[in-house]
Amino acid sequence: MTPMKKVFTIGLSMLLVLCFTVNFSMAQSKREKFGVDKRHEIAKRVRFETSDQKFRWKMVMPWTKGLLFYDIAVHFCDSVRLASAGRLDIKPFSAGELVPAMQSFDAVSKGSADVGHDWPGYWKGKDEAFVAFASVPFGLDAEGYNIWLYEKGGLELMQELYGKFNLFALPGGQCGQEMGLFSNKKATTMADFKGMRVRTPGWYMDILNNLGASVSPLPGGEVYLALERGVIDAAEFSSPAINYPMGFDEITKYAIQPGAHQPGIQSALFFNKDSYDKLPEDLKWIIDICAKETQLWSYNWINSLNAEAIRRFKEKIEIVKLDKETLIEFRKVTKAYLDEVKAKHPFTKKVLDSQEAFIESFADWRDARVGVTPWPYETYISGRISE
Numbered sequence: 001m002t003p004m005k006k007v008f009t010i011g012l013s014m015l016l017v018l019c020f021t022v023n024f025s026m027a028q029s030k031r032e033k034f035g036v037d038k039r040h041e042i043a044k045r046v047r048f049e050t051s052d053q054k055f056r057w058k059m060v061m062p063w064t065k066g067l068l069f070y071d072i073a074v075h076f077c078d079s080v081r082l083a084s085a086g087r088l089d090i091k092p093f094s095a096g097e098l099v100p101a102m103q104s105f106d107a108v109s110k111g112s113a114d115v116g117h118d119w120p121g122y123w124k125g126k127d128e129a130f131v132a133f134a135s136v137p138f139g140l141d142a143e144g145y146n147i148w149l150y151e152k153g154g155l156e157l158m159q160e161l162y163g164k165f166n167l168f169a170l171p172g173g174q175c176g177q178e179m180g181l182f183s184n185k186k187a188t189t190m191a192d193f194k195g196m197r198v199r200t201p202g203w204y205m206d207i208l209n210n211l212g213a214s215v216s217p218l219p220g221g222e223v224y225l226a227l228e229r230g231v232i233d234a235a236e237f238s239s240p241a242i243n244y245p246m247g248f249d250e251i252t253k254y255a256i257q258p259g260a261h262q263p264g265i266q267s268a269l270f271f272n273k274d275s276y277d278k279l280p281e282d283l284k285w286i287i288d289i290c291a292k293e294t295q296l297w298s299y300n301w302i303n304s305l306n307a308e309a310i311r312r313f314k315e316k317i318e319i320v321k322l323d324k325e326t327l328i329e330f331r332k333v334t335k336a337y338l339d340e341v342k343a344k345h346p347f348t349k350k351v352l353d354s355q356e357a358f359i360e361s362f363a364d365w366r367d368a369r370v371g372v373t374p375w376p377y378e379t380y381i382s383g384r385i386s387e
Contacts, residue, residue: 051280057090057114062101062122064221065094068242068305069267072173072298073117076269079290088283090115101219105270109165114275117172120268121202126165128341129348131202132355133158135178135262137334140355142176142264142299148358149266157351158268168276170291172269173298175239176306178259182227182248182317183234187256189326190333199223199235204261207337220246227251239265240313241305249316256320260330267298 059077063070070092077090095101098113105123108116121134132139133154140148148154149171162169181200187193194212201217208215218226218235226232228251236259237243249255269291276284313319322330342349371385 048281050282051087053087053280055088055279055283057088057275058098059090059092059115059117060098060104060107060113061092061117062095062104062119063117064096064101066245067220068175068302069117069119069173069238070094072175072267072294075297076117076172076290076294079293080286083286083290084283088279088286092117105165108270108272109167111272111274113272115269115271118268118270119265124202127161127347128345129161129351132348132351133161133268134202134266135264136338136352136355137204137207137261138263138331140264140266140359142174144355144359144362145171145174145264145266146295147362148355152358153354154351154358157354161347161351162268162270163273166273167270168273169268169270170288171266171295172291173265173267174295175242175265175267175302176299178236178239178262178265179243179310180256180259180261180322181234181236182243182252183254183256184227184252185233186254186318186320187234188320188322190329196234197232199226199232199237200261202261203337203341204236207261207334210337211333224248224251236261239302239306240309241302244309244312249313252317254318254320255313256322258322258327260322260327260334269294 059073061070061073063073074092077092080088080090093099093113095104099107102122104113104116105118105126107113119134120130123130145154149158155171158169158171181187181198183196185192185196187196190211193208196208196213198208198213198215199218200208200215205215205217216232218232220237223232223235223237224246227235227248234252234256235248237246237248271287276287279287310319338352342352373380373385373387375384
């Protein structure tokens with residue numbers, strides 16, 4: 001290339017870049033920036049220094065060792081220990097080691113322990129609203145919980161609720177959709193549930209009772225024996241990966257899907273307010289970031305395991321799907337029940353209304369993206385393009 005051509009080429013390139021920059025700037029100037037990271041203003045002006053204080057905390061929970069929820073709680077403790085270089089060392093105690101499983105909430109509230117891990121629905125007896133932060137039948141899925149909690153005011157409502165009990169709360173594990181009922185009865189219609197003896201907690205328990213079932217919220221450790229001995233006909237507990245070690249497929253014939261009762265399993269971390277307030281600012285930020293990391297990791301970890309677990313279940317039991325008409329009718333029964341709950345409990349209404357408003361606002365985007373579910377090639381070209 002001659003020197004003159006080289007100069008011309010460089011000049012033309014610079015002109016094109018300039019034109020693109022001007023046009024892009026003009027296009028941007030038509031509207032304000034879309035979306036703001038609210039934390040940025042805090043992060044760019046850090047007003048605290050790294051502390052040299054050391055803290056030793058105790059964590060309690062309703063989980064026994066061997067249950068994957070226990071591993072999620074431990075993962076958070078490990079993340080905090082690593083990020084703080086051991087300055088905040090949280091020792092996890094499984095159910096019964098320090099306090100009984102269902103006393104973990106009160107232990108943290110009163111300061112006997114510093115932090116707890118839970119499925120918030122266990123505290124239904126303290127306030128109905130706790131169930132909404134755990135799982136709502138036909139409610140938020142994993143994606144929905146993450147967006148609602150972090151971007152649509154859900155976290156503030158969670159902290160308002162736990163705050164009534166001298167606690168500070170953060171999301172602490174999202175495990176996605178649960179399996180449906182392990183059963184020896186092939187229930188596929190609403191009528192099939194009448195007279196069934198079922199294990200499940202939360203609002204799903206009340207809904208099935210309204211349908212004529214006989215439901216009890218047995219602890220996880222009692223479910224296998226109850227199924228084996230015929231004390232109950234069907235039971236749900238959690239996701240495939242969490243259910244598989246429990247061996248329900250050894251004593252049942254069917255898994256009735258989908259898990260409409262829990263589209264998204266949400267756990268929480270709750271901290272004694274006095275313990276939390278004593279932490280220096282840098283450790284509070286470490287807790288916040290590690291809780292978010294646990295929320296992300298748990299979903300990916302559990303669902304990776306779910307894929308293998310469901311294949312193993314299919315080798316021994318039949319996966320039964322409720323038909324569309326049954327699910328629609330089930331949805332109607334659920335709404336009628338939740339409307340009654342909202343009428344009796346104002347704060348629960350506030351939380352559910354917030355979730356339902358988000359679901360409504362997200363509907364256009366959910367609809368627009370339908371049709372690109374990443375099924376295997378042969379599945380997709382056979383005509384199944386959506387979940």
